[in-house]
Amino acid sequence: MTATTTTKIMPPEWRDFFALTKPRVMTLVVFTAFCGLLAAPGSIHPVLGFTAVLAIAMGAGGSAVINQWWEADLDAGMKRTKDRPLPGGRMRRDDARDFGMFLSGVSVMLMGLAIGWLAAGLLFAAIIYYAVIYTMWLKPRTPQNIVIGGGAGAFPPLIGWVAVAGELTAMPILLFAIIFMWTPPHFWALALFVKTDYANVGIPMMPVVRGEKSTRHQILAYTVLLAPIAIAPWAIGGTSWVYGSVSVVLSLLFFALAWPVGLRTRAESDLMKQEILLFKFSIAYLFVLFAALVADRVLFAQGLIGGGFFA
Numbered sequence: 001m002t003a004t005t006t007t008k009i010m011p012p013e014w015r016d017f018f019a020l021t022k023p024r025v026m027t028l029v030v031f032t033a034f035c036g037l038l039a040a041p042g043s044i045h046p047v048l049g050f051t052a053v054l055a056i057a058m059g060a061g062g063s064a065v066i067n068q069w070w071e072a073d074l075d076a077g078m079k080r081t082k083d084r085p086l087p088g089g090r091m092r093r094d095d096a097r098d099f100g101m102f103l104s105g106v107s108v109m110l111m112g113l114a115i116g117w118l119a120a121g122l123l124f125a126a127i128i129y130y131a132v133i134y135t136m137w138l139k140p141r142t143p144q145n146i147v148i149g150g151g152a153g154a155f156p157p158l159i160g161w162v163a164v165a166g167e168l169t170a171m172p173i174l175l176f177a178i179i180f181m182w183t184p185p186h187f188w189a190l191a192l193f194v195k196t197d198y199a200n201v202g203i204p205m206m207p208v209v210r211g212e213k214s215t216r217h218q219i220l221a222y223t224v225l226l227a228p229i230a231i232a233p234w235a236i237g238g239t240s241w242v243y244g245s246v247s248v249v250l251s252l253l254f255f256a257l258a259w260p261v262g263l264r265t266r267a268e269s270d271l272m273k274q275e276i277l278l279f280k281f282s283i284a285y286l287f288v289l290f291a292a293l294v295a296d297r298v299l300f301a302q303g304l305i306g307g308g309f310f311a
Contacts, residue, residue, distance in 0.1 A: 016085035020068055020096055021061030021103075028286065029060040029156045035290035036160030036175055039297045044164045048114060052163040055111035056156050059123045062103030063152070066131040069096040078197035104131070111163075119163045126155035140202075143209040146191075150183030151176075157290065171238045174229065175293075179286070181226040185219045185258060186282040192216075192261075193272045212266070219278075220262025227251035230289060239296045240305045246292035250285050257281050 033056040037049055044052070068075065068086055076087035085091045104127050112120030130152035138145040154176040161172035188206055191198065192215060195207040206215045228235075230251050234244030257278045266272060299305045 013090075016090050017099060019085055020065040020091075020099065022064040022068075025064065026057060026060055028283070029153070030057050031287060032175075032179065032290050033057070033156035033160040035294050036157030036172065037164055038160075038294045039157075040161040040164035040172075042164050042166075049163075051110065051114045052119065052160065055107045055114070055120075056123060056159055058103050058107035058110070059127050060130075060156070062100045062105075062107060063127045063131040065096055065100030065103060067135045069093055069100055070131075070135050072096075074201045074203065077201040078194075080194055080197055100131070111159075115163045116166060118166065118168075119159050122155060122159045122162060126152060126159065129155070141204070143204045143206045145204070146187045146206070147184050150180045150187075153183060154179035170236060171233060174232050174236075174238070175290075177229050177232075178226070178289070181222060181229050182282065182286060184222040185226070185254075186279065186286075188215050188219050189261065189275050189279040189282065192275045216262045216264070220258050223255055223258040223262075227255065233293070239293065240300065242299060242305060243292045243296040247289060250289055254281065254285055 030053060033053050037044065037052060068084060072086035072093055075081035075084050081087065086093060086096055108120050108124045108127070111123050130149070134145065134149035134152050138149050142148075157175040157179070158168075158172040161175065162168060165172075191205045191207050192212060195205060195212075198205040199208045206218065230247045231244065233239045234241070234247060257274070261274050261278050264274070296305070
């Protein structure tokens with residue numbers, strides 16, 4: 001029996017199960033869901049609020065596990081993902097599949113029983129969107145996979161809001177739209193400097209299929225389209241100047257970083273520092289934007305600002 005075979009039949013550690021849930025991505029999911037919950041009008045018992053965020057986290061983790069179960073062979077061919085638990089031989093694919101299905105199912109039932117079936121239905125839709133529509137259908141077939149698939153990551157703040165408010169209104173839809181439009185420039189900035197990985201396994205990411213020039217132009221275009229949507233909650237009276245000023249400044253900074261990425265042509269020895277900077281900033285952008293949304297709500301609740309949707 002070889003060492004490799006021995007590794008494959010060893011029982012996986014809890015760390016491997018945890019790694020399958022993509023904890024770094026989970027951080028953003030939990031944060032935006034929590035922000036949606038805190039920013040929504042009305043109130044929710046802290047225990048129920050924690051339960052709602054936990055259910056969203058479990059659903060996101062479950063769909064991430066299913067994603068890695070389905071793409072285990074592809075992950076084995078990419079430098080960025082070859083050491084994940086499945087391609088690394090530390091877990092059986094069936095175990096990963098069952099774990100993902102369990103997490104997903106429990107998350108929807110928990111949300112429905114504890115919070116409500118509208119929020120549970122949205123969570124179920126988010127899981128299907130990512131695990132099936134994006135992973136199994138869009139990603140291997142079209143360079144628009146990230147554009148359309150961006151909806152999967154846009155659900156958490158919408159679900160968090162609905163968990164409190166119990167209904168869909170313009171504000172949670174705008175929060176969904178912000179993340180939906182943010183995803184292409186965020187992910188394509190990453191795809192530009194790991195495009196070889198995608199090319200090696202036949203995934204039709206935009207830089208592979210349409211080339212770097214087209215991808216760069218679309219990064220810039222989506223950054224421009226994102227700005228008015230990010231500012232829209234203030235424009236429609238949903239927030240005060242606190243969120244409004246932050247959204248304007250962040251959008252200008254995003255554009256300033258996307259402009260050189262969108263228009264330049266890189267040399268062969270290029271380290272792509274501007275693309276990496278844009279990718280890192282895009283993560284900070286979303287965190288700060290949603291933190292500003294919560295700060296706006298808290299300041300209103302304390303009577304320090306007035307007006308807007310919450311009045």
